[in-house]
Amino acid sequence: MVTRIPVTGxxxxxxxxxxxxxxxxxxxxxxxxxxxxxxxxxxxxxAEAVAKAAGAVTVVPIEVPDAExxxxxxxxxxxxxxxxxxxxxxxxxxxxxxxxxxxDLAGYVAAAWLRGVRWVPVATSVAGMVDAAVGxxxxxxxxxxxxxxxxxxxxxxxLCDLDALDTLPAEDVAAGxxxxxxxxxxxxxxxxxxxxxxxxxALDPRGDVLRELIERKIQVKADVVxxxxxxxxxxxxxxxxxTLGHAIERREKYSWKHGHAVSVGMIFAAELGRLSGRLDDAxxxxxxxxxxxxxxxxxxxxxxxxxxxxxxxxxKKARAATLRFVVLDGLAKPGILAGPDEDLLERAYxxxxx
Ligand SMILES: NC(=O)c1ccc[n+]([C@@H]2O[C@H](COP(=O)([O-])OP(=O)(O)OC[C@H]3O[C@@H](n4cnc5c(N)ncnc54)[C@H](O)[C@@H]3O)[C@@H](O)[C@H]2O)c1
Ligand SMILES: O=C(O)C(=O)C[C@@H](O)[C@H](O)[C@H](O)COP(=O)(O)O
Ligand SMILES: [Zn+2]
Numbered sequence: 001m002v003t004r005i006p007v008t009g010x011x012x013x014x015x016x017x018x019x020x021x022x023x024x025x026x027x028x029x030x031x032x033x034x035x036x037x038x039x040x041x042x043x044x045x046x047a048e049a050v051a052k053a054a055g056a057v058t059v060v061p062i063e064v065p066d067a068e069x070x071x072x073x074x075x076x077x078x079x080x081x082x083x084x085x086x087x088x089x090x091x092x093x094x095x096x097x098x099x100x101x102x103x104d105l106a107g108y109v110a111a112a113w114l115r116g117v118r119w120v121p122v123a124t125s126v127a128g129m130v131d132a133a134v135g136x137x138x139x140x141x142x143x144x145x146x147x148x149x150x151x152x153x154x155x156x157x158x159l160c161d162l163d164a165l166d167t168l169p170a171e172d173v174a175a176g177x178x179x180x181x182x183x184x185x186x187x188x189x190x191x192x193x194x195x196x197x198x199x200x201x202a203l204d205p206r207g208d209v210l211r212e213l214i215e216r217k218i219q220v221k222a223d224v225v226x227x228x229x230x231x232x233x234x235x236x237x238x239x240x241x242x243t244l245g246h247a248i249e250r251r252e253k254y255s256w257k258h259g260h261a262v263s264v265g266m267i268f269a270a271e272l273g274r275l276s277g278r279l280d281d282a283x284x285x286x287x288x289x290x291x292x293x294x295x296x297x298x299x300x301x302x303x304x305x306x307x308x309x310x311x312x313x314x315x316k317k318a319r320a321a322t323l324r325f326v327v328l329d330g331l332a333k334p335g336i337l338a339g340p341d342e343d344l345l346e347r348a349y350x351x352x353x354x
Contacts, residue, residue, distance in 0.1 A: 005218050007134065007154070008226035015134055015158040015218050017211070022053035025095075028120045028157045032093040034058045034086055038079060038106040039097040040066040043124055046164060047097045050122055054095075060086045064105060068254035071101045071140045073149060079109045093118045093156070099125035099172070100132030100258065104147070107138030111153035118156045124164035126176025126210075127259055130183070130217035133158045135225035135238075141254065145314040146246040152230050160214065165205035173203055173210075174294050175259030178241075180213050181290055182266060183220040185283075186237045186326075186334045191216050192290055199293040236317055237334040240326040241266030244352075247311035248300055263296040264352050271351035273327035275344055276337055283331050302353030305346060 002018035016024050029035055035054045039047035041063060051059040062082050064070040083094075094117060096106025103121035110119035121133035139150020165173065177195070180202075184191030194213055195202045201209035221238065228234040245265030249256055270287040273279030288298050317324040317336075323345075327337045 003215055005215065005222050007222045009154065009229055011154045013155060013157045015160060015222065017129070017160045017162065017215055017218065019161060019163045021159050021161040022049060024157075024159055025050065025053045025120070025122075026055050028159075029054060029057065029093045029095070029118075031091050032057055032118070034060055034088055034092040036060040036062055036079070036083060036086070036088065036092070036094045036109075037097060038062045038064055038094065038102060038109065040064055040070060040102055042066055043098050043102075046122075046124060050095060050097050058086070060088070064102065067099070067101045068141060068249075071105050073140050073142060076105060076109050076112070076140055079105075080113060083109070083113055088113065088117070090114050090117055093120060095120045095122060096133075097122045097124065098128070099123075100128045103128055103133045104138055104150070105140060107136070107153055107155065108140055108150050111138050111151035116153060119153070120156050120159065122159045122161070124161075125168055126165065126173050126214065127179050128176075129160040130176060130214050131179040131221060131238075133160070134218055134221045136229060145250055145311070146254075147316075148314065154229065160218070162205070162211060162214075165210075168205065170203065172257065173205060174296055175257040177202060177213070177294050178259035178263040178266070178291065178296055180217040181294070182238075182240050182262065183217040184290070185266070185270075185287065185328060185331065186240050187220045187223070187332050188216050189331050192286065195290055195293065202294065231316075236324075236336065237326055239317060240328075240334060241269050243312050243315045243317065243323070243325050244268045244308065244349075246315065247308040248304075250311050251304060251307055260297050263291045264298060264300050266291065267298045267352050268348055269325060269327055271348040272325055272337060272340065272344070273329070275348055276327065276340065278335070278337070279328045279330065283328065299352050299354040302349075305349050305353070308349075309342070309345065
């Protein structure tokens with residue numbers, strides 16, 4: 001069974017979820033003479049299968065470093081050199097095969113090449129399928145912080161072949177579920193009920209529970225990015241847990257998994273909401289219970305606070321000196337907390353400090 005989740009906007013496209021989706025690729029690259037296939041070494045076999053499915057085009061395979069090591073301006077520059085050498089034109093297509101780090105890179109390579117060419121993410125991780133490959137946020141990390149250079153560049157379509165999850169390490173399945181749980185708290189509480197009823201099922205790549213969770217979270221994201229591609233308002237809710245999460249990733253030099261950092265960040269955001277009188281105790285406590293049931297981290301070094309606070313100031317939601325956080329006014333009622341005082345932030349951090 002193949003599910004197509006439409007994403008609306010000026011350049012609408014479908015997120016396609018199913019198994020054995022190779023035959024979906026030709027329509028997405030129609031008219032291209034060349035297709036660049038960016039992939040990390042771990043996904044070489046899958047990239048070769050994608051290249052084969054591309055049919056009668058010139059394939060330009062580009063191997064990039066794995067995970068966050070590939071998400072850099074230097075790696076992007078090497079990809080542009082390879083596109084130049086291959087004579088890549090405006091009708092050609094960039095395909096990113098991998099997790100969120102690889103598709104963020106591939107999307108940015110496509111966004112900047114000739115000021116924007118078609119691209120297709122072939123998402124191979126849970127985080128990639130439910131979040132990174134959907135919505136057209138592309139980019140790379142720089143020394144100053146996470147995703148600080150990038151572009152909004154919607155894909156031509158998104159392929160989420162569930163067969164890819166068979167080889168995804170269990171830790172990465174769980175990390176991706178942090179973004180799914182985020183979708184449960186900000187918009188679709190049924191996600192939380194499904195995880196609470198069967199956490200083991202949620203973690204099983206072959207099971208129906210994970211498929212339903214993936215499709216539900218894609219729907220949450222599609223509903224948001226379809227009306228606010230460039231994050232002028234509503235889209236900020238997708239950043240729940242990310243203000244602290246990105247600061248932790250940067251402090252850890254990107255050795256922490258994104259989903260792990262976001263998990264800790266959501267505990268912090270829930271506590272911010274609770275301490276500012278906006279979120280009830282039970283919903284705040286539910287964050288910890290759900291995330292821990294998936295084996296996700298909910299604590300971070302207490303002594304790191306003095307480093308994390310300045311790191312949060314490069315968050316894209318900040319305006320001048322004012323920090324802004326996504327918090328909840330109740331289950332599935334996200335809102336913005338602007339300019340909380342440092343004492344409140346420090347008290348909220350106590351909920352994750354170890
Ligand atoms: N653009 C967005 O809207 C958005 C949304 C969420 C996350 N992100 C970004 O996505 C990244 C996190 O995504 P991720 O967890 O997928 O990261 P990732 O790309 O680093 O993948 C995690 C690990 O899983 C491996 N992997 C992926 N698929 C595999 C498979 N099928 N079999 C075996 N190994 C596989 C990768 O090689 C990597 O080692 C972060 O960089 C984050 O900032 C972006
Ligand atoms: O799509 C969005 O918008 C999100 O915020 C989704 C996040 O899960 C994702 O990690 C995103 O890359 C963070 O965006 P950033 O603008 O804070 O870098
Ligand atoms: Zn994220």
